[in-house]
Each structure stands twice: as C-alpha cells, then as structure tokens.
Amino acid sequence: MGLLYPRLLAAQAQALHEEYRRLTISELVKVAATTHDSAVYIATGGDRVREEQLQELRRVVLDLACEGGFPSESDRNLRAVFDLNVAAALHANMQLVPAEAASGDVWAFMALVLLPDVAYWRYPMPPGDRVLGTDLTRHVFGRMWWRAQLVHSSDDSDPYAALKxxxxxxxxxxxxxxxxxxxxxxxxxxxxxxxxxxxxxxxxxxxxxxxxxxxxxxxxxxxxxxxxxxxxxxxxxxxxxxxxxxxxxxxxxxxxxxxxxxxxxxxxxxxxxxx
Incomplete structure (x- = not known):
C-alpha cells in the first residue's frame, strides 16, 4: 500500500503562489517546510507519510537541483538532466499509488510547501499550473512522476532507462x-x-x-x-x-x-x- 501525502487545497495554494512568485530563491529556502497549517489528508485508509520521510525526500530533490546549478540560473541541458533525475527519484522514493498521484493538491503541497525553492528555481515566475496542480501535464514535479510511472520497468537493470x-x-x-x-x-x-x-x-x-x-x-x-x-x-x-x-x-x-x-x-x- 502506498503512502498518503498532505494536500494543499486550491485557495491556500493560490494564495501562496501569489506570494512566492515575488520572492527570491534564498527567501524561498527559508519558507520550505514539511508541514502547513492548511494541509489536509484524504479520509481513506493508508499510512501517512512521516515528517522524516518528507525531510529525506526534500534532501534528495535538493541534491539533484544542486547538481543542476541550484540556486543559480541553469541552462537548458542541465534542466533537462534534472527533470529526468527527479522523475526517477520521486517515483522511487515517494511510495505513491496512482490514485494518490492523480491529486493535484498533493503536488501543490510538494511545490509550495516542501520544495518551493526548487520549484521556482526550475520555473522562475511560473504560470500557476506549474505549481498549483491544476494540470498534471504541466506541474513541475507531478508531470515527472507520471513520466516515470508510465515507463518504469522493474525487470530492467535501469528501471527508468526509457525516460531518455x-x-x-x-x-x-x-x-x-x-x-x-x-x-x-x-x-x-x-x-x-x-x-x-x-x-x-x-x-x-x-x-x-x-x-x-x-x-x-x-x-x-x-x-x-x-x-x-x-x-x-x-x-x-x-x-x-x-x-x-x-x-x-x-x-x-x-x-x-x-x-x-x-x-x-x-x-x-x-x-x-x-x-
């Protein structure tokens, strides 16, 4: 069974996006967190992700971002490599089931609470769908998890090779x-x-x-x-x-x-x- 992740509902996500889009990366580093007062969990069975698991997930993604040039400006090639690496890392580490990953509110939490510095570094001054979870084909993290989900092959030595x-x-x-x-x-x-x-x-x-x-x-x-x-x-x-x-x-x-x-x-x- 997969883990349940916090969900940031639309009104609060929109408010944070309006605030965060005007902040610098160094300011966004300071507001990154593993919890938010407005976050909720779906009322179904399953284990909730632990705070230490969220901390570890943030560390993994932040390390990949640093390899791509974070917090400085990056180039197209480095961003492409980051996307592929983060796709595999999210899919391998989050323990999400597709039903949970289909919720835009989960990805809004990821982009606006756990990893706002990385999200706005990857897409400076982004349109809302890059961070709000309103369109998972556009979301900075959601789209990459789904790419990994669709190509993952557990029988291969590199389960995510098809991402390339x-x-x-x-x-x-x-x-x-x-x-x-x-x-x-x-x-x-x-x-x-x-x-x-x-x-x-x-x-x-x-x-x-x-x-x-x-x-x-x-x-x-x-x-x-x-x-x-x-x-x-x-x-x-x-x-x-x-x-x-x-x-x-x-x-x-x-x-x-x-x-x-x-x-x-x-x-x-x-x-x-x-x-």
Whole structure:
C-alpha cells in the first residue's frame, strides 16, 4: 500500500503562489517546510507519510537541483538532466499509488510547501499550473512522476532507462492523449520500444510522432491494447509507425523506389535494442 501525502487545497495554494512568485530563491529556502497549517489528508485508509520521510525526500530533490546549478540560473541541458533525475527519484522514493498521484493538491503541497525553492528555481515566475496542480501535464514535479510511472520497468537493470527515449515535448504528446493512450504503462512502454527502434534521421520526428499517435487514437476504440500480447502489439505499433512515415515521405514528393529505400533505413533497427 502506498503512502498518503498532505494536500494543499486550491485557495491556500493560490494564495501562496501569489506570494512566492515575488520572492527570491534564498527567501524561498527559508519558507520550505514539511508541514502547513492548511494541509489536509484524504479520509481513506493508508499510512501517512512521516515528517522524516518528507525531510529525506526534500534532501534528495535538493541534491539533484544542486547538481543542476541550484540556486543559480541553469541552462537548458542541465534542466533537462534534472527533470529526468527527479522523475526517477520521486517515483522511487515517494511510495505513491496512482490514485494518490492523480491529486493535484498533493503536488501543490510538494511545490509550495516542501520544495518551493526548487520549484521556482526550475520555473522562475511560473504560470500557476506549474505549481498549483491544476494540470498534471504541466506541474513541475507531478508531470515527472507520471513520466516515470508510465515507463518504469522493474525487470530492467535501469528501471527508468526509457525516460531518455523521448524529450519532454514529445512525451507530452503521449501524455496529453492519456485518456486513450497515456494511462496505460503497458502501451506507453510498447510505444517507446517501437520508437526507439526507428532511425528517423532526416525526418521531422515531431511530425512523425504526431501522425503515429493519431493513428493509434483511431485504433483505440477497436483494440483493447492491454489484452494484446507484447509481440503482437509491437507489430501493430510498427505498422502504424510505418504508415505515419510513409505519409510524411509522400508529402515530400519521394518516388516509389526512393520511398522504399528510405523506409528500409528507418525500420532496419532491431526492437531487441529497445528492450
């Protein structure tokens, strides 16, 4: 059973955000805490996270932030590395179940009480959805926990290796379609394995991915992805990816022989390298 985390309700979260967005990082360090008078817990069974566990979680995330340049300004590459590291760290250490992680109020507590200095360092002067938990695809910490949840593979030597396959913008394309695709770790991991086996040099990867996902969305009403054997599912996904690549190549005006040669290069990689 997972742990229950404090929840910071919307009105109080909004008030703190309005105050904290005007503070410096050094000032935010001083207001970071493991408790808040307005925090509540959901009235269901389960063990509440202990204060020492929250302290340890803060230490882990703060250490990762320091590696990324905290409290000074960072650069794009360091922020990207921080995001991947914090995704794995949050998922591995928080002991959250998906139902608890689906609460924006939990993530509001994380960003505005436990780690406000890190949250506002990662996103200086952020729009509210980066810290309030109103949109988990945008939340500074919530979005990363969910990325880790969807790719986590306990059988692999590195359970979070698949985090590196897609960048944030590309992964968000999957998670934004979560009602049909992004709520299934089984499907998401299969998508990533197929994608990792493609050689898309010279192609617009974002356009290929967008078309690929559109084709999967059209399949979703007719295919229960979770019930399809892994090999059959990956074959189906490869076929959809192939159709997406062909469509993009045809818009570029490639002739049939050129198209076939290009396709052979795109799909020559073995899926075994992505497992």
């Amino acid at each position: 396959i897609l960048g944030e913008a590309a992964f968000d394309q999957i998670y934004a379609r979560r009602k049909a695709l992004g709520n299934s770790p089984y499907l998401v991991k299969s998508i990533l394995r197929v994608w990792n086996g493609l050689d898309l040099k010279g192609l617009d990867e974002r356009e290929v991915l967008r078309d690929f996902l559109k084709r999967l969305l059209r399949l979703a009403p007719f295919v229960l992805f979770e019930s399809v054997h892994a090999d059959a599912l990956e074959a189906e996904l490869r076929a959809a990816a192939r159709d997406a690549v062909v469509a993009l190549m045809r818009t570029a005006g490639l002739q049939a022989d050129e198209l076939e040669a290009k396709l052979e290069g795109v799909f020559s990689g073995s899926l075994d390298t992505a497992r």
